[in-house]
Amino acid sequence: MVKLFQAADATDLVTELRRSFDAGVTRGYEWRVAQLKKLLLICDNHESEIVSALHDDLGKPELESSVYEVALLRNSINLALKQLKDWMAPDKAKTSLTTFPASAEIVSEPLGVVLVISAWNYPFLLSIDPVIGAISAGNAVVLKPSELAPASSSLLAKLLEQYLDSSAVRVVEGAVPETTLLLEQKWDKIFYTGSSRIGRIIMMAAAKHLTPVVLELGGKSPVVIDSDTNLKITVKRIIAGKWGCNNGQACISPDYILTTKEFSPKVVDAMKQELEAFYGKNPMESKDMSRIVNSNHFDRLSKMLEENEVSDKIVYGGQKNRDKLKIAPTILVDVPLDSQIMSEEIFGPLLPIITLNNMEEIFDVIRSRPKPLAAYLFTQNQKLKERFAMTVSAGGIVFNDIAVHLAVPTLPFGGVGESGMGSYHGKFSFDAFSHKKAVLYKSFIGDAAIRYPPYSTGKLRLLKALVNSNIVEIFRVLLGLS
Numbered sequence: 001m002v003k004l005f006q007a008a009d010a011t012d013l014v015t016e017l018r019r020s021f022d023a024g025v026t027r028g029y030e031w032r033v034a035q036l037k038k039l040l041l042i043c044d045n046h047e048s049e050i051v052s053a054l055h056d057d058l059g060k061p062e063l064e065s066s067v068y069e070v071a072l073l074r075n076s077i078n079l080a081l082k083q084l085k086d087w088m089a090p091d092k093a094k095t096s097l098t099t100f101p102a103s104a105e106i107v108s109e110p111l112g113v114v115l116v117i118s119a120w121n122y123p124f125l126l127s128i129d130p131v132i133g134a135i136s137a138g139n140a141v142v143l144k145p146s147e148l149a150p151a152s153s154s155l156l157a158k159l160l161e162q163y164l165d166s167s168a169v170r171v172v173e174g175a176v177p178e179t180t181l182l183l184e185q186k187w188d189k190i191f192y193t194g195s196s197r198i199g200r201i202i203m204m205a206a207a208k209h210l211t212p213v214v215l216e217l218g219g220k221s222p223v224v225i226d227s228d229t230n231l232k233i234t235v236k237r238i239i240a241g242k243w244g245c246n247n248g249q250a251c252i253s254p255d256y257i258l259t260t261k262e263f264s265p266k267v268v269d270a271m272k273q274e275l276e277a278f279y280g281k282n283p284m285e286s287k288d289m290s291r292i293v294n295s296n297h298f299d300r301l302s303k304m305l306e307e308n309e310v311s312d313k314i315v316y317g318g319q320k321n322r323d324k325l326k327i328a329p330t331i332l333v334d335v336p337l338d339s340q341i342m343s344e345e346i347f348g349p350l351l352p353i354i355t356l357n358n359m360e361e362i363f364d365v366i367r368s369r370p371k372p373l374a375a376y377l378f379t380q381n382q383k384l385k386e387r388f389a390m391t392v393s394a395g396g397i398v399f400n401d402i403a404v405h406l407a408v409p410t411l412p413f414g415g416v417g418e419s420g421m422g423s424y425h426g427k428f429s430f431d432a433f434s435h436k437k438a439v440l441y442k443s444f445i446g447d448a449a450i451r452y453p454p455y456s457t458g459k460l461r462l463l464k465a466l467v468n469s470n471i472v473e474i475f476r477v478l479l480g481l482s
Helices: 007-022 029-045 047-058 062-088 125-136 150-163 176-183 196-207 231-242 264-279 295-306 361-367 382-391 427-432 457-467 471-478
Strands: 091-093 102-110 113-117 140-144 169-171 189-193 213-216 222-225 256-260 314-316 330-333 350-356 374-378 396-399 434-442
Touching: 007 113, 007 140, 007 176, 029 047, 029 062, 029 125, 029 150, 047 062, 047 150, 062 125, 062 427, 113 125, 113 176, 125 140, 125 150, 125 189, 125 427, 140 176, 150 169, 176 196, 189 196, 196 213, 222 231, 222 361, 231 264, 231 374, 256 264, 256 361, 264 314, 264 330, 264 350, 295 350, 350 361, 374 382, 382 396, 427 434, 457 471
Parallel strands: 113 140, 113 189, 140 169, 189 213, 222 256, 222 374, 256 350, 330 350, 374 396
Antiparallel strands: 091 102, 102 434, 314 330
C-alpha cells in the first residue's frame, strides 16, 4: 500500500534537504558535475523507457519524444557541464573613488532549497531542464511532476531516486493535495510550468513566505503571414510547429493566424495540401500525431468547436473520437473574436485564421490580447520585421519559423505579463536559481578622516565631489578654492 504524503512529510522533506544544503553538500563544483553526469546517464541508458512512457501518456511519436525531449535534455546537460566553471566564477565589478582603494566582484551563490513543479505536455523536458539549472547553481531541489502524465511521473521518480543524490534531490508524485502541501512550505524559489490559472495560485502561496517565483505560462501565441513570403515553406513550418509539436499541446504552439482577406484563401489551400501530405487523407489514423492528454481536455476542446458561430467556421478537419482521445487537425476561418476559441489558450489541434483588411491591423489585434509567450511572423519584408520586433511585446519572437528559439541556449526563454515571469535555458537557467551577491574587498590603507565627525563644510564639499566622481571639484577642495 502506497503511503499517503501528508503535511508532516512535506515539512520533514524540506527540513532534510535544508540540512544537506546547510552542510554544503550541493555547493561544490564536483557534486554539481556528478549530478549532471548522472542526468546524462539517465538520457543515455533509459531513452527507450522514456519514449515508451511518453507514448503511454500522450501517444507521442518516437521522433518527437527522442528529439524534442531527450535530445534537447542532452544538449542542456552537456552545455552545463562545459560551461559550469565559467558560470560559477565571480564576475569582476568596477569600484568608484568613494571606496578607493578596493576591489569588487559579483558572486553567484545558490538560493537554497527550491521547488520545481512541471507540466504534462513535455513531462521529461519540462521536469529535468529546470532541475539542470537548479543543480548547476548548487541548490537542493524537489521535483513535482504532473499527475496528468502518470507513466512519465512514475519513471521520473524511479530514475532520479536511482541515479541522483537523494540527500539533496527528491521527487514527490501526486496531484492537488500533494502540491498544496508542498506549497505550504517555505522554499527559496519556486519554478512552475503550466497554466496562468494555476500560476496565480502558485504566486499567492509563494507570497506568504516572500518566495521568488519563475512562472513559465503560455497564452495565445499569434502567427502573422504576410503575402510577401515563401508560402509552401511557411505552411510546412507552421504545421510542424503546431501539430508536429505534441498536436498543439505546447505553450509556444501557434494559437491563431493573422493574414489579409485577400491572401487567406491561398493560405488555407496550402495548409490543406500540406496537412494531407503530412498526415494522410485520414489524419485520425496517423501514427505521427500525439493524442489529447485526457478526456477533460478533449471535452474542453470539443466545447470550443461546438460553440455557436464557431462550428460553421471549420474549413478543414473537425473529426473527433473521444474513446481514442483524437481530434483531427482543424482549421477555422474568421471565428468571432469574443468566442471561447479566441479568448482562451487553445492547447490543442485547433487553429483559427483571422482575416484582416491589411497588415496594419495585425498590431491592433495582438495588442488587444494579453502578451503571449511567443509571436511569429512570416515575411521577407525587412521593414515589417523591424516594426514587428519593436512593437509586439512577447516572451520571444521568431521570424519565418515556429518554436525554434526554444533550442537556442544563448536566448532566454520565458514570458512577459500574463505569459509568465523569469526565464531559463543555458546560463539563464543557472542565473534563475542563483543569487547575485555583491562582494566588496576594502583595504585598511588610505582611511580618510573626512567621513568621520566632527563634520565641516570642507568635508561636505569633498565627500560630495567623491560621490559624484567630480575630479575638478576634488582638486578645488584640496587646493582650498571656493
